[in-house]
Amino acid sequence: MTTARYDEARLLQARIALASKVERGSAVLSSRVVEAFLNVPRHPFVPVFYREEGGLHRPWWAADAADEAWLREVYADQVLVTEVDGVHAEDAGPEGRRGVATSSSTLPSLMADMLDALDVRPGDQVLEIGTGTGYNAALLCHLAGASGVTTVDRTDQLVATARSRLHQAGFEPTVVRADGADGHPSGAPYDRIIATCSVRRLPQAWLDQCAPGGLIVAPMGGAVARLTKLTDGRAVGRFLHSPAAFMPLRSGEGARPEVPEPEAGCQRITGTSARVLDDPGFSFWAGLHLRPTVIREGRNLYDPADGSAARVQDHPDGSSTVALTGPHDLWQTIEAAHRTWLAQNRPRREWFTVEAAPEGQFVSYTAPDGTSDRWDV
Numbered sequence: 001m002t003t004a005r006y007d008e009a010r011l012l013q014a015r016i017a018l019a020s021k022v023e024r025g026s027a028v029l030s031s032r033v034v035e036a037f038l039n040v041p042r043h044p045f046v047p048v049f050y051r052e053e054g055g056l057h058r059p060w061w062a063a064d065a066a067d068e069a070w071l072r073e074v075y076a077d078q079v080l081v082t083e084v085d086g087v088h089a090e091d092a093g094p095e096g097r098r099g100v101a102t103s104s105s106t107l108p109s110l111m112a113d114m115l116d117a118l119d120v121r122p123g124d125q126v127l128e129i130g131t132g133t134g135y136n137a138a139l140l141c142h143l144a145g146a147s148g149v150t151t152v153d154r155t156d157q158l159v160a161t162a163r164s165r166l167h168q169a170g171f172e173p174t175v176v177r178a179d180g181a182d183g184h185p186s187g188a189p190y191d192r193i194i195a196t197c198s199v200r201r202l203p204q205a206w207l208d209q210c211a212p213g214g215l216i217v218a219p220m221g222g223a224v225a226r227l228t229k230l231t232d233g234r235a236v237g238r239f240l241h242s243p244a245a246f247m248p249l250r251s252g253e254g255a256r257p258e259v260p261e262p263e264a265g266c267q268r269i270t271g272t273s274a275r276v277l278d279d280p281g282f283s284f285w286a287g288l289h290l291r292p293t294v295i296r297e298g299r300n301l302y303d304p305a306d307g308s309a310a311r312v313q314d315h316p317d318g319s320s321t322v323a324l325t326g327p328h329d330l331w332q333t334i335e336a337a338h339r340t341w342l343a344q345n346r347p348r349r350e351w352f353t354v355e356a357a358p359e360g361q362f363v364s365y366t367a368p369d370g371t372s373d374r375w376d377v
């Protein structure tokens with residue numbers, strides 16, 4: 001199947017609607033970014049995507065050139081999942097599949113905030129980690145100009161598909177299959193580096209490949225960091241206000257460990273509801289307090305380093321319990337972090353600073369009383 005050819009006037013209307021949604025989401029968005037959303041169509045990059053029905057991901061193609069429901073979804077301010085556990089939507093059967101999203105077109109309002117923070121100028125050399133559908137690479141080409149953009153993703157299929165769709169839409173960035181953790185040294189130095197998958201720490205290659213005075217915008221630990229590269233090799237910056245639940249950069253070692261079900265037996269009552277983790281502000285703070293090896297998946301915490309696991313559950317009577325496995329009570333860390341977060345008046349992500357240096361990477365917070373905390377990330 002190929003992309004349905006919608007009426008040009010209808011497509012312009014769809015882009016105007018998306019650009020105004022994106023603009024409404026941010027009072028201070030640059031007009032260059034809004035203009036990019038007005039000019040670059042999204043639908044050529046997502047001729048098919050998954051939608052969730054009853055816990056299953058099913059591929060959704062436009063039925064015909066008048067399929068309004070499909071077009072409305074494409075130009076809505078929402079994530080469009082295009083790969084589940086490595087299976088691209090175009091290869092998926094109608095029966096649907098369970099699994100975890102491994103590639104998608106990011107939430108447009110979040111893309112806009114990140115592009116705004118990246119402050120791309122015509123002529124800039126830009127590196128994107130996480131090509132995905134190619135839509136963000138197309139917006140980058142619109143902002144930087146034809147020859148400045150390099151984008152990398154981890155599979156031949158994602159890269160070949162995105163390259164061909166970018167070409168058909170009139171954009172010619174360099175699209176490379178590579179482990180994004182290594183950047184793309186042959187195109188360095190870059191004035192701008194943007195990642196659309198998340199990392200706990202910035203890979204050293206990104207710091208090395210960014211030109212002094214350049215910017216790096218990347219999801220780090222549940223928030224988007226914006227750092228300026230300094231002439232001494234460090235990069236320093238802050239976090240954006242926008243919550244950012246990106247899929248992780250999957251580098252080298254292969255699949256991430258499965259989060260096990262906690263063993264039956266050890267269970268205790270907790271006064272801290274599972275809902276605290278739904279607050280993106282607290283979730284960011286909690287991530288700073290947990291050991292770097294801890295994986296969070298919904299209401300489960302798991303530390304593959306020592307096998308500790310916790311699963312918290314809220315009950316209809318308002319109480320909460322936590323099931324625990326292993327040597328460490330991971331939920332105790334969350335309980336303590338929640339107490340300090342409340343005591344410090346819920347510090348927001350954008351009040352933290354971030355520093356990446358060859359000797360380490362740190363996130364810091366200075367409270368109104370002048371006391372500072374600093375975490376190794």
Ligand SMILES: C[S@@+](CC[C@H](N)C(=O)[O-])C[C@H]1O[C@@H](n2cnc3c(N)ncnc32)[C@H](O)[C@@H]1O
Nearest residue numbers: 103105130131132133136153180196197249250
């Ligand atoms: C949210 S999607 C990217 C969205 C994309 N920028 C777009 O506009 O459609 C995240 C992407 O990061 C990619 N990714 C994950 N680990 C990677 C790695 N080690 N190297 C390169 N890309 C990686 C995934 O394959 C996925 O396509």
